[in-house]
Amino acid sequence: MRGQARITESNVQDMLREVRMALLEADVALPVVRDFIARVKDKALGQEVVGSLSPGQALVGVVHRELAATMGEGVSDLDLATQPPAVILMAGLQGAGKTTTTAKLAKHLVEKRRKKVLTVSADVYRPAAIEQLKTVTKAAGAEWFPSSPTDKPLDIARAAVDHARRHYMDVLLVDTAGRLAIDEAMMAEIRDLHATLKPIETLFVVDAMQGQDAINTARAFKEALPLTGIVLTKLDGDSRGGAALSVKQITGAPIKFAGVSEKIDGLEVFDADRHAGRVLG
Numbered sequence: 097m098r099g100q101a102r103i104t105e106s107n108v109q110d111m112l113r114e115v116r117m118a119l120l121e122a123d124v125a126l127p128v129v130r131d132f133i134a135r136v137k138d139k140a141l142g143q144e145v146v147g148s149l150s151p152g153q154a155l156v157g158v159v160h161r162e163l164a165a166t167m168g169e170g171v172s173d174l175d176l177a178t179q180p181p182a183v184i185l186m187a188g189l190q191g192a193g194k195t196t197t198t199a200k201l202a203k204h205l206v207e208k209r210r211k212k213v214l215t216v217s218a219d220v221y222r223p224a225a226i227e228q229l230k231t232v233t234k235a236a237g238a239e240w241f242p243s244s245p246t247d248k249p250l251d252i253a254r255a256a257v258d259h260a261r262r263h264y265m266d267v268l269l270v271d272t273a274g275r276l277a278i279d280e281a282m283m284a285e286i287r288d289l290h291a292t293l294k295p296i297e298t299l300f301v302v303d304a305m306q307g308q309d310a311i312n313t314a315r316a317f318k319e320a321l322p323l324t325g326i327v328l329t330k331l332d333g334d335s336r337g338g339a340a341l342s343v344k345q346i347t348g349a350p351i352k353f354a355g356v357s358e359k360i361d362g363l364e365v366f367d368a369d370r371h372a373g374r375v376l377g
């Protein structure tokens with residue numbers, strides 16, 4: 097491609113095929129790859145190639161910028177601008193990392209934003225989940241509101257909000273039940289929790305290792321809830337993290353944070369530009 101002055105239909109085809117392969121290898125869902133390639137082609141065709149760049153290098157630039165733009169829109173921290181307590185509802189499949197992320201966010205809010213943070217678990221199906229949240233909340237330096245497997249999730253939610261209000265907490269983080277597969281009862285329950293809690297943030301926690309399946313999970317949660325943000329977990333794994341692109345495109349919600357270890361300080365603000373490089377490999 098060197099020596100040509102502009103990106104044309106003929107010199108773009110092979111490159112785009114390679115980009116397509118790279119995205120599929122990174123586990124971006126096929127319909128999302130198709131859309132993306134079409135957008136890049138539109139943007140790239142006819143573009144002048146400046147200076148010493150070859151059309152191939154120029155196209156890589158277009159691809160990288162478009163990937164970063166698709167996955168990110170600058171830094172977006174948690175929105176807490178409401179009458180306290182600002183309620184944050186955690187949603188996602190079982191094993192996605194909701195409880196771990198709840199504690200990581202609690203620590204982030206306590207240390208970086210100097211907030212008084214309360215956590216509560218509305219997961220009445222797994223008593224171990226309630227205990228797990230208690231342990232990690234302590235480690236985060238936040239407060240934990242007790243709940244019991246015999247309580248109803250909505251009652252837990254109301255009691256926790258009431259407690260948070262009376263104790264002047266700034267933020268209430270609500271961890272919820274996940275299931276191995278998406279089922280209607282689970283979605284109805286979290287919709288009810290959302291209606292009762294009226295959270296300012298509804299975060300969808302998704303495992304970056306979930307790969308192609310992430311698109312179906314994301315679609316189901318987007319249909320059930322007005323998502324305000326995404327937390328992509330397990331980015332310390334060896335996946336190329338293509339799920340970021342699929343989930344962002346399907347939900348339209350910003351990817352706010354990335355989980356980068358099992359430890360409580362393993363949370364980073366999502367960096368779309370850096371992640372674009374990883375997805376491309």
Ligand code: GDP
Binds near residue numbers: 196197329330
């Ligand atoms: P939940 O069922 O959605 O509440 O998921 P958990 O918070 O219990 O997490 C499930 C597993 O994933 C646990 O073993 C966590 O330690 C692990 N985990 C969560 N987030 C991360 C992460 O960012 N990186 C790694 N490596 N492991 C994580």
